[in-house]
Amino acid sequence: xxxxxxxxxxxxxxxxxxxxxxxxxxxxxxxxxxxxxxxxxxxxxxxxxxxxxxxxxxxxxxxxxxxxxxxxxxxxxxxxxxxxxxxxxxxxxxxxxxxxxxxxxxxxxxxxxxxxxxxxxxxxxxxxxxxxxxxxxxxxxxxxxxxxxxxxxxxxxxxxxxxxxxxxxxxxxxxxxxxxxxxxxxxxxx
Amino acid sequence: xxxxxxxxxxxxxxxxxxxxxxxxxxxxxxxxxxxxxxxxxxxxxxxxxxxxxxxxxxxxxxxxxxxxxxxxxxxxxxxxxxxxxxxxxxxxxxxxxxxxxxxxxxxxxxxxxxxxxxxxxxxxxxxxxxxxxxxxxxxxxxxxxxxxxxxxxxxxxxxxxxxxxxxxxxxxxxxxxxxxxxxxxxxxxxxxxxxxxxxxxxxxxxxxxxxxxxxxxxxxxxxxxxxxxxxxxxxxxxxxxxxxxxxxxxxxxxxxxxxxxxxxxxxxxxxxxxxxxxxxxxxxxxxxxxxxxxxxxxxxxxxxxxxxxxxxxxxxxxxxxxxxxxxxxxxxxxxxxxxxxxxxxxxxxxxxxxxxxxxxxxxxxxxxxx
Numbered sequence: 001x002x003x004x005x006x007x008x009x010x011x012x013x014x015x016x017x018x019x020x021x022x023x024x025x026x027x028x029x030x031x032x033x034x035x036x037x038x039x040x041x042x043x044x045x046x047x048x049x050x051x052x053x054x055x056x057x058x059x060x061x062x063x064x065x066x067x068x069x070x071x072x073x074x075x076x077x078x079x080x081x082x083x084x085x086x087x088x089x090x091x092x093x094x095x096x097x098x099x100x101x102x103x104x105x106x107x108x109x110x111x112x113x114x115x116x117x118x119x120x121x122x123x124x125x126x127x128x129x130x131x132x133x134x135x136x137x138x139x140x141x142x143x144x145x146x147x148x149x150x151x152x153x154x155x156x157x158x159x160x161x162x163x164x165x166x167x168x169x170x171x172x173x174x175x176x177x178x179x180x181x182x183x184x185x186x187x188x189x190x
Numbered sequence: 191x192x193x194x195x196x197x198x199x200x201x202x203x204x205x206x207x208x209x210x211x212x213x214x215x216x217x218x219x220x221x222x223x224x225x226x227x228x229x230x231x232x233x234x235x236x237x238x239x240x241x242x243x244x245x246x247x248x249x250x251x252x253x254x255x256x257x258x259x260x261x262x263x264x265x266x267x268x269x270x271x272x273x274x275x276x277x278x279x280x281x282x283x284x285x286x287x288x289x290x291x292x293x294x295x296x297x298x299x300x301x302x303x304x305x306x307x308x309x310x311x312x313x314x315x316x317x318x319x320x321x322x323x324x325x326x327x328x329x330x331x332x333x334x335x336x337x338x339x340x341x342x343x344x345x346x347x348x349x350x351x352x353x354x355x356x357x358x359x360x361x362x363x364x365x366x367x368x369x370x371x372x373x374x375x376x377x378x379x380x381x382x383x384x385x386x387x388x389x390x391x392x393x394x395x396x397x398x399x400x401x402x403x404x405x406x407x408x409x410x411x412x413x414x415x416x417x418x419x420x421x422x423x424x425x426x427x428x429x430x431x432x433x434x435x436x437x438x439x440x441x442x443x444x445x446x447x448x449x450x451x452x453x454x455x456x457x458x459x460x461x462x463x464x465x466x467x468x469x470x471x472x473x474x475x476x477x478x479x480x481x482x483x484x485x486x487x488x489x490x491x492x493x494x495x496x497x498x499x500x501x502x503x504x505x506x507x508x509x510x511x512x513x514x515x516x517x518x519x520x521x522x523x524x525x526x527x528x529x530x531x532x533x534x535x536x537x538x539x540x541x542x543x544x545x546x547x548x549x550x551x552x553x554x555x556x557x558x559x560x
Contacts, residue, residue, distance in 0.1 A: 089204075090211040097427075105419045112382055112415070122391030129393070132400040154310070155402070162314040169323055 064120035238279035250306030273348035296549035344368035406452030493521035
């Protein structure tokens, strides 16, 4: 999927006596990128639509939603039982709010512990991660196609810097430990 | 015909009465709303006001020093380690609601670690870096700065887990250890976060691979979801009911400011914490490794106090309490307090009833530096 620099260079052919201008290289890279986007990109967007349809935990067919509907009967029943038989005044209205609050809280707490909810939550998160990764990959392809450093390149630099920092710290610590050991052995000799 | 009208109005009287009550409530609500605009317009962010000095800095990490305000000062300083999630100024939220203020007022020299805001360049930092590098350097600095060989350490939330790890790795450096709402045992799935992070359902590797650092909105929405109705409806209803109370509005907005002032969490730290703690529960079993260092909690021998919030829905008590059965300390104490996770650090009751007791516990064990 990724149109990298090497591929772009290999597509340049022998025009202009084997010497390609920067503009031609740039054009080739763009053409290559668009060709790939038209195939892979389409598949990516199709997949995105599919996963987006599954992404909502409340979609009618989901197990989590079925479980919620089952439990919600309990909410309506409790609310029905708590509704005053005579006409409502302001205090009764506030009591109803309190009743709704406690019933909904209990219900949500129970629902969010069900295996159906937890499984849906986990799979949504995984789908989200996958979509996010695919989008990043598409951007990577874009930056690489126009010969600019991508997030992946920057990340690699960060990783290398991090490793250097760690090694420096380790050396520093060994040096300090050695220094401390030398001091203590010198004071022991005295 | 007239009798008919009387009869009709009689039947509709409760409805008309209710309508009138609704109108009255509506007028009150408009007045309250007007007042709220006045109150909130005047409100300004004032957090972390206790005088302090930044005495040490490494990368994005800063060490804040708060000097004791009493004549008699305990020789052993206290280092507070806050969680990598959220900002550390919750411990010095505002005057009257500040643990730091309480502790310096009780005679302790307090140091607080502000972890700063991790950026993309910090995504490879691990727990090993935080504990064996930053905390190691900071503790050495505090020892030199206070001219002592041991210090007291207090960790809050994930900071408590990190403090326990540090105390297990460097027991000779720690004189007293206080673990405040610290998640240590992850076997109990009573807490929703513990359940949602279950190995079977949560693919943390994929998430970190896609995100790099974990953004604040992700963690914040998970916390909100643990009590969705309270956090999205009831909290604001209660706020609106008390909106004319200036003190309440100030407390509410200050806390809301902190709640929404989130920071990203380094991707590798998050992955390691979820996998080793939430998934495999290695810490409490003394099987967790930080790079080449095994974290063996049995190495903790210093006096240890666990502070547990009885209604903590983020770190339920069963996650904090087992520590005393694992460590080797003979001087162990538990203080259970009837509050939630954040209430431990900001509630008026905690300020009045809990922190004087904690100060007393620490004071008794901080009289001599050696």
